[in-house]
Amino acid sequence: MACIIKKNNSPFYYIKYYADREPKEFSTRSRNLEVAKKIRNEIENKLSLGMFDLRPANTGLTVDGWYKEFQQVKDNQGLTYGSLDRYMRNLDNFIAFCKDVKFVRQFTSQHISDYITKRKAEIGDWSLQSEMITIKAFFNKCEELHKLPSPAKNVSVREPKRKAPNIYSQDDIRVMLRTVNKRDRATLLLDLQAGLRKGEMGSRRWKHIDMDRDIIFVRAEDGFTPKDKDARQVPLRSETKEALLAWREDSKHNKEQDLIFPNAKGKEFLVNIRNRKNGKSYTRSNFDKPMLVLLKKIGIKGHCKKFRDTAASYWLACGVPPQNVRDWLGHEDIETTDHYANYVPKAIEPDIRTLFELK
Secondary structure (H helix, E strand, C coil), X not given: CEEEEECCCCCCEEEEEEECCEEEEEECCCCCHHHHHHHHHHHHHHHHCCCCCCCCCCCCCEHHHHHHHHHHHHHHCCCCHXXXXXXXXXXXXXXXXCCCCCEHHHCCHHHXXXXXXXXXXXXXXXXXXXXXXXHHHHHHHHHHHHCCCCCCCCCCCCCCCCCCCCCCCHHHHHHHHCCCCHHHHHHHHHHHHHCCCHHHHHHCEHHHEECCCCXXXXXXXXXXXXXXXXXXXXXXCHHHHHHHHHHHHHCCCCCCCCECCCCCCCCCCEEEEECXXXXXXXXXXXXXXXXXXXXXXXXXXXXXXXXHHHHHHHHHHCCCCHHHHHHHHCCCCHHHHHHHHHHCCCCCCHHHHHHHCCC
């Protein structure tokens, strides 16, 4: 399985063997034959134990067969139903474009390039980037499991430029602060000062607010998993705390297990989404709907994501360290947080600054 060789231009012994269907050479860096034999034996042991993958390529793997296996692989990764559905819809588009390809080994980089050219005229840059990520994952995982070279390795799509954050103006924020309705005021201030995602807003319960330590908890629980999948804590500001306490006194749903902002039936705001291929449905938090109604009532254009962008931008503008902002928002890396530093308001008035500065 492995042999010892000597090269004319080198005083050292080399070990020659095959791994991953390719010839390999390993320099022992030794002139001692006994040492070379010991190293050869170690390599042969690794080969016999499968530490070098010598499985042949599965050239008979069909596109349909790998599609189903890939779906199962992704499902086992614990993706949400929505994420898995998005993966498979991206693949459906690509495979439908390459309908004449029956075996995975028949795919080439030209298939992918032609597909990209077609989709550029149909969808936006970020959607195209998402589809390319899916296609790469599809072929890279196939190479890992079935030893079929990925045709997507040398194909790339330029990453789109990030859009400028969409933030509320200081005048918009002043309108929110003048809101009298207790539920509305609590809703606006919580999202404004905590930068929660819409799913986090809709699923917050009173037990997630520690009024004694001034902390808002975001963590995975039954029926809810944060987008970043990590638990985090966000400071509870005094303005939000006061508004929440006032709303809890008036709310019929004021027990620890109750939702802070439920619908008329005391339940979470949800939307049903139907999988277009298999007809299955799943539910997703839809706090954007009540938020849109609230913002329309006070005469402001916006949505839940705009609150998150506003919190990040104003925090940085008011001198909060980027690491703190990253932890509060649950960003995966500091680069995502730094993006907001380029669009901070130029001059923040004292009455607005006090809402966001570090205390």
